[in-house]
Amino acid sequence: MIWPLTFLPAALTLVLAVVLSVAPLPLHPAWSARVLAVVAGTTAVAVAGTLVFVGLNYAATLAPGLADRYLPEWALFGDDQPVPAALGVPALALTALTAAVAVRLAVRWAAEVRHAQRGAGAVVQSDVPIALAVPGRDGGVLVSRGLLRVLGGVELRVVFEHEAAHLRHRHHRYLAAGALAAGTLPVLRRLNARLRFALERWADEDAAEAVGDRTLVAHTIARVALARAEAESSSSPLPAFTDSGVVQRVQALLAAPPSKNTITGPVLLTGVGTATGLLASAAWQLDRAFGLSIL
Template sequence: MRIAVYLPLLLSLIAPLGVRPLSERCEPRLATWLLTASSVVLGTASTISLGLLAITGLIRIPVLATLGHWPAHAARREDPTELSVAVIAGVLLGAAVLMAARMLSRRARSLAAAALDAACMPTRDGLVVVDDPAPDAFALPGLPGRVVVSTGMLHTLDEAEHDILLAHERAHLTAHHYAFVALAQFGAAANPLLRPLATAVTYTTERWADENAATATGDRARVARAVGKAALAARANPGRSRLPGAALGILGRRGPLAAAGPVPRRVAALLAPPPGRHPVLVAATAVVLFTTAWSTAEAAHDLHRLLEAIGVR
């Protein structure tokens, strides 16, 4: 485990460098899949790497080594990992597992609450209009989900823009964008270095819904105008009631990307030609994911060989 075990951790440092190119240049649906897969794979692999490093420290403890029938002195001689590194890895592993478990619990409760709220909103076509002067619109996951729109938002947009709004929100539901966001956040919870990837997924899902609305209506400029109008109206009326962590809407979810201007970036993207697939970016991401999986498997095999070598002595 001299090099392979550290590769997932090193790649986690490098991966955020590809966030902006993927989210801006690549087709949004493909970018969402790539960013989500990267967050999950790197988050899982880095956690496994921490576990493997921690095990090399555990087998040096005489009591635990005796339980496994491994001579502790042989473990110290055969494994090049410093004990201090193994201890730090163990501490980080505990924190990663705790944070991932907390995120999963919080996300599960949020989605359950959203599903319950959606079930309590009877409607024929999945559209719920709430009497609220604050402009807002969001998709609420459920079985089935609901599109919730405030009267303030309906008054802000004209009739043609209402169709854009509904196309955008229904795209969130049909493509299960909340699942992509949850999975990306899971990887970032296990490995905080991956938070830029999770944040980018909240942006690319909005872009994905924007592109769906543009395809459905056939007018990219009008979709851009609707997104801009909704954002300006929400800025003038900040009161909002959507469920945190469970709802995705035309206004986007507030987060670290808000400071970078996600709405102007979405508008600019809609005013430009549709983005392509960019094979180079796809290939680079595939290489990172393959290298991560290979290095994790190699590190686990190295640990297995180490335990076998110790057991023979």
């Protein structure tokens, strides 16, 4: 087998993810968030697939009888060249570490959502201005006593429109993909930060359309951020009203509204999704299952 080809799919998706971590996308925040979430998810899958693939083939050299009995043919290299321990041992260790991190993140995420759901629809007894979108059947919008004191009726509508956008578009799924990618691949933390910012901007634009006043939305975001002052953001992965990039969000709202990208957005998302999806499939050696010969 040719070793560089085995690692090529994961390497290509990682390069694309790193590029998107620093290069701004000239798209509406809704399409930026979709592209970033797809790249984050497929990169995590591609890297995990490569680790599993190399680890399994190394394990097969240690126990060939068990491999012949339990592993499908497409999961093996199909030649007589064994995986060296210098690659196989790290691959097995990183596979176990990735699985442990993914399970830990999933358990913590579920616990935080359940905790938030118990308070959804009620007023949090805190003087810190808080607004939080809580996903799920028992979810809703969680607000604090401090937020109700700071804002008037029109401004509160902005907050609820913003949080409703998070719920309507199921932004928690995007956040889960980004958090999983960043948790298992630290190099993707910046990409995850950009994804979170894009989701906030997406909800800002929805709120601005709903209330018909971009300046009001900008003013509300700034006012809540100032009121929170040093009582700054919680560690929750759920999107909060002033969670990230307040200054940039205000500046964007005071500028002209972004283009909807009704053609460019879907075309770019489809292209990126297809390309990274094929790379992720190749990393899992699904090409062999479908009778292809990519690797």
